[in-house]
Amino acid sequence: MSNFVDRVKITAKAGNGGNGSASFHREKFVINGGPDGGDGGSGGDILIYADVNMHTLLDFRFKSKYTAENGEDGKANRCTGKRGEDLLIKVPVGTVIYDDATDRVMADMDQPGETRLLLKGGKGGWGNQHFATPTRQAPNFAKPGVRTEVRTLRLELKTIADVGLIGYPNVGKSSILSVVTSARPKVGNYHFTTLTPNLGIVRRFGKDIVLADIPGLIEGAAEGAGLGHDFLRHVERTRLLLHVVDISGSEGRDPVDDLDQINSELDRYGDLSEKPQIIVCNKTDLPGAEENLKRIRVLAEGMGVPVFAVSAATHQGFDELLDETARQLESLPPVLHYHEEEIPEEKEDPDAFEVTEEKGIYIVSGPGMDRLIQSVNFEDQESLNWFHRTLRRLGVIDALKEAGAKEGSTVQIADMEFDFIE
Structure with missing residues (x-):
């Protein structure tokens, strides 16, 4: 990590x-x-x-x-x-x-x-x-x-991929990625084996499909539990989600509950739950898979989401899954691009200024006052005359008088102080 x-x-x-x-x-x-x-x-x-x-x-x-x-x-x-x-x-x-x-x-x-x-x-x-x-x-x-x-x-x-593999830890996402692509992610029989998004490419119907194994999604991910908060952003660009569940329940969890909880996390993070999904029921070669698969199919029918039964261990069921994945991608929008947010350009008025009074000192501030002070050679009389004419032209002299400045009052511009002279 x-x-x-x-x-x-x-x-x-x-x-x-x-x-x-x-x-x-x-x-x-x-x-x-x-x-x-x-x-x-x-x-x-x-x-x-x-x-x-x-x-x-x-x-x-x-x-x-x-x-x-x-x-x-x-x-x-x-x-x-x-x-x-x-x-x-x-x-x-x-x-x-x-x-x-x-x-x-x-x-x-x-x-x-x-x-x-x-x-x-x-x-x-x-x-x-x-x-x-x-x-x-x-x-x-x-x-x-x-x-x-x-x-x-x-x-x-934010990972750039067409398809994101999501699901609880240890449901077989990395194994599926290694089966359908040439990627060789780290695979292990313990939680959070995958600590970084892994990418793989599969070619279907003459087109390349980029798949990303998104790690660490668990209940509470949107609040930072597990690794999910760190990696949910990698789901944002994907066009299609392959929601992988352990259909055998070998981890002691109910695959139907897993499906609901992960979708809830996607919804809480943003609008990720609105992304099109395909439910991938992995580990169909293990006991208990058949009964759970029936329950998932009933739930998926109500969601309008297709279900595919696969086994990464025996390499079965992936041709049909990849065909459906390629078919759906044909009609989906391209990978998300974050457009630069145009901010209405607020043209800074170089002549804008403000006069305030603090403890008898009249302070002139504004975007151009610092640059004006830096432009003046205070050892040269002609430069000083130009400085005074510029202040009068900008209306600073009149504004000081309106603020109550009198002959001899202290005026501060940037880090310089002057005696007020009309």
């Missing part, structure tokens, strides 16, 4: 954008060169790749923080900073990636070899060459790059 991990949380952060450069052209015999500060490079993206050679999320238990490279700052002579290197994260095929804060599906990596953009790097800031005007020919300030946020992501591996 320790080597199979199918649910983890990681943190990921795209690279920050590099800062623009505030520099001026320097050349022999040129006394006052114009602004030539280059733009900052964009930060690296976070990419995700579906790797067919990975079968578990175990690697993420040892490394859970992923950060792309930041963009380099701009340089003189209009040189743009180098773009940050992208970071490629490899995951097993079938991994669904959620934004842990909102539970939004960000990507479903169900296509082998697929690469997706997960997080976009920040844009680089403008150099001072962009701020030159006929009246401001030597701007001594530049724009900082966009900073990205750390995101907490939840990765869930």
Whole structure:
């Protein structure tokens, strides 16, 4: 169990954008060169790749923080900073990636070899060459790059298979998989022999059918009993369920009760009980099977579910079962794909701000205030004049006056404090 991990949380952060450069052209015999500060490079993206050679999320238990490279700052002579290197994260095929804060599906990596953009790097800031005007020919300030946020992501591996073998432990699911496919799962006469979903392929009527042996479903699985809570998610993608019961009752359980309890667990986990089923009565070669088979057939008739009697020990009854499985799959929807949830893009107003007053200090906060402060060269009078004009243009000065600020009042923007001057 320790080597199979199918649910983890990681943190990921795209690279920050590099800062623009505030520099001026320097050349022999040129006394006052114009602004030539280059733009900052964009930060690296976070990419995700579906790797067919990975079968578990175990690697993420040892490394859970992923950060792309930041963009380099701009340089003189209009040189743009180098773009940050992208970071490629490899995951097993079938991994669904959620934004842990909102539970939004960000990507479903169900296509082998697929690469997706997960997080976009920040844009680089403008150099001072962009701020030159006929009246401001030597701007001594530049724009900082966009900073990205750390995101907490939840990765869930959901097995991709057409058919799921479900049922109580030790009813013979692994044995059936080994009989009908070339898979060689671990088989043993004790509970929870299977600790990971095992996959096998059977060819029927010219088409390949992928079967998954889903381990650990017992009563209380939806609440985490046994191994069921960890593996019920692997049933979600399947198109058809083969519900295996020990028709002989060799474990001391009633196969009819087993059938009801497993279906109840599927229903409690979600809408899994609505998936089409075929009841597979295994161990028909053992005593007591015939009488229980009659009871199961009566119950199944009321459910409208077909029943097939098989014996994994003697390899009997599987041709008819596989024919019916292939027939049903012809008319069923394809394997479930988790579509990314589109969130209406809320365009952040870079000029939005709010004025609050705390203990006589007027605090100006907003999405663009930090970037505005970083853009100012407080040792340059022209940059300070631009800063004051920008505050007036955005309406910050008027808003401060409406909030009660007077000449000389303390104003805080980001981590800087100023005396209010109209």
